[in-house]
Amino acid sequence: MISAHTVETVRAAEEVAKAALPAGTLMQRAAAALDVVCADLLRDTTGGVAGRTVVVLAGPGDNGGDALLAAARLARRGAAVTALLTSGRVHTEALAAARRAGARSRPWRPGDESTCAAADLVLDGIAGIGGRGGLRPAVEGLSALDGPVVVAVDLPSGLDADTGAVTGEVMAADVTVTFGTAKPVHLLAPAAARCGQLLVVDLGLDLPAPAVERVEPGDVAARWRRPAPTDDKYSRGVVGVVAGGPDYTGAAVLAVEAAVRAGAGMVRYVGPAHPTELVRQRRPEAVAGPGRVQAWVLGPGVSPDDPEQQARIRDALASGEPAVVDAGALHDLPDGLGPHHVLTPHAGELARLLGVERSAVEADPLTFARRAHAETGATVLLKGSVTTIVGDRVLTAASATDWLSTAGAGDVLAGVLGAALAGRPHDDPAVVAADAAVLHGRAAALASAGGPLAALDVADAVPAALTSLPGWAERGRVPSKGAPTS
Numbered sequence: 001m002i003s004a005h006t007v008e009t010v011r012a013a014e015e016v017a018k019a020a021l022p023a024g025t026l027m028q029r030a031a032a033a034l035d036v037v038c039a040d041l042l043r044d045t046t047g048g049v050a051g052r053t054v055v056v057l058a059g060p061g062d063n064g065g066d067a068l069l070a071a072a073r074l075a076r077r078g079a080a081v082t083a084l085l086t087s088g089r090v091h092t093e094a095l096a097a098a099r100r101a102g103a104r105s106r107p108w109r110p111g112d113e114s115t116c117a118a119a120d121l122v123l124d125g126i127a128g129i130g131g132r133g134g135l136r137p138a139v140e141g142l143s144a145l146d147g148p149v150v151v152a153v154d155l156p157s158g159l160d161a162d163t164g165a166v167t168g169e170v171m172a173a174d175v176t177v178t179f180g181t182a183k184p185v186h187l188l189a190p191a192a193a194r195c196g197q198l199l200v201v202d203l204g205l206d207l208p209a210p211a212v213e214r215v216e217p218g219d220v221a222a223r224w225r226r227p228a229p230t231d232d233k234y235s236r237g238v239v240g241v242v243a244g245g246p247d248y249t250g251a252a253v254l255a256v257e258a259a260v261r262a263g264a265g266m267v268r269y270v271g272p273a274h275p276t277e278l279v280r281q282r283r284p285e286a287v288a289g290p291g292r293v294q295a296w297v298l299g300p301g302v303s304p305d306d307p308e309q310q311a312r313i314r315d316a317l318a319s320g321e322p323a324v325v326d327a328g329a330l331h332d333l334p335d336g337l338g339p340h341h342v343l344t345p346h347a348g349e350l351a352r353l354l355g356v357e358r359s360a361v362e363a364d365p366l367t368f369a370r371r372a373h374a375e376t377g378a379t380v381l382l383k384g385s386v387t388t389i390v391g392d393r394v395l396t397a398a399s400a401t402d403w404l405s406t407a408g409a410g411d412v413l414a415g416v417l418g419a420a421l422a423g424r425p426h427d428d429p430a431v432v433a434a435d436a437a438v439l440h441g442r443a444a445a446l447a448s449a450g451g452p453l454a455a456l457d458v459a460d461a462v463p464a465a466l467t468s469l470p471g472w473a474e475r476g477r478v479p480s481k482g483a484p485t486s
């Protein structure tokens with residue numbers, strides 16, 4: 001997991017750490033990490049460090065201080081460093097250190113965008129956790145630098161560290177080096193896309209529970225339910241699927257296929273004759289008709305105007321079993337939902353549910369996912385370039401490939417999540433949902449291999465995606481008693 005903490009929490013933890021350390025220690029640790037990252041990037045992109053041109057944008061606060069101390073280190077490596085001061089104020093000690101090391105400095109001038117564009121590397125220290133509201137006018141034009149590698153100090157300047165919202169011009173980065181812990185901005189859409197690759201530098205801070213966490217593939221490997229010798233199909237979890245309808249059959253096949261592939265003990269399809277027949281043809285393992293179920297997948301491909309399927313959905317939601325509430329099941333939500341009900345809308349569906357504009361949801365997914373969780377009591381998994389999950393915790397899953405935005409992909413996620421909920425009745429549903437989203441993304445990356453994909457291929461790639469998770473093979477290797485040890 002990558003943990004992110006709010007500015008208030010970070011500042012409090014930094015105060016405690018600073019009190020126990022010689023003055024300037026944290027800033028020097030930040031600068032040392034920046035220096036190493038920048039030097040490595042220069043070597044990768046230009047073949048060396050000495051003689052390479054580095055522009056350091058230094059704002060008025062400690063973020064500019066970090067950047068200037070890194071400038072000093074890069075200058076000592078022989079890089080040609082120019083510090084452009086974007087404000088009337090500057091961290092004077094750090095500027096003096098940069099100058100002593102041979103960096104040049106001067107105030108930012110209109111037209112300096114071209115100075116930046118001509119550099120090998122730009123280090124963005126305009127504003128960090130003290131910044132908000134988009135870049136100030138004096139440095140506009142930096143949002144789309146094409147040419148140099150852009151490294152953000154702590155976060156891309158112009159973003160607000162506590163949210164994923166992008167409210168103005170931002171200096172997008174190729175790499176962001178952040179200190180002590182990640183901040184929500186690094187993990188939340190749409191801002192996360194402006195951060196590029198994220199590197200977290202440990203400052204030894206004592207931090208409380210995070211505000212936002214990103215689930216990584218290795219976490220999923222450690223948690224995904226594996227059958228034990230004592231398991232049978234019921235203890236592994238029976239998934240009930242109410243999907244598709246007389247006219248929409250594909251979603252039924254996709255959701256069932258995905259639940260089978262994700263390791264359900266058994267999958268039960270409940271629906272009209274035509275999709276039932278197609279499900280049987282594709283997956284003879286699935287059973288049809290009502291019966292015992294440990295988790296439901298409700299709504300993929302179900303029309304709001306299909307009274308029979310909608311009645312099945314209502315019954316399933318009233319049963320008390322965990323459920324994935326997707327697509328056609330999101331239209332008319334009953335009262336009394338709980339965290340074991342996982343709503344899986346995309347931005348448009350969530351907007352309709354809350355009576356707001358889709359663009360508002362896309363601009364700030366966390367705010368609206370939180371609102372839906374507060375209003376319904378359910379766990380909310382909001383699909384998007386970053387998937388945002390809100391329950392007792394706020395979790396995110398980064399998208400593995402943009403090719404996943406294709407018809408049927410959501411039906412597959414619903415099936416994968418249904419299998420996970422059925423097999424992990426005692427786990428936090430938000431964590432289970434995030435794990436399913438990560439696995440789904442990884443299956444998509446395998447199915448895509450950099451090109452177009454079909455949703456059914458994503459479902460078929462789920463077993464390979466599981467076994468390719470970092471740590472999966474190690475977890476499965478149980479030493480057998482009495483085995484020869486030579």
Ligand SMILES: NC(=O)C1=CN([C@@H]2O[C@H](COP(=O)(O)OP(=O)(O)OC[C@H]3O[C@@H](n4cnc5c(N)ncnc54)[C@H](O)[C@@H]3O)[C@@H](O)[C@H]2O)[C@@H](O)CC1
Nearest residue numbers: 014026027061062063127128129130131132134135136154
């Ligand atoms: N607090 C600590 O112990 C540590 C802080 N560190 C650095 O210190 C930073 C925080 O420093 P500060 O609190 O001084 O704040 P910042 O340097 O992040 O920003 C505050 C300044 O930026 C200006 N500003 C705000 N929004 C802006 C925008 N959109 N465009 C342009 N200028 C803007 C403000 O006028 C203000 O003077 C962190 O992000 C990190 O880089 C690191 O050195 C690690 C240790």
Ligand SMILES: [K+]
Nearest residue numbers: 124127155157
């Ligand atoms: K910055």
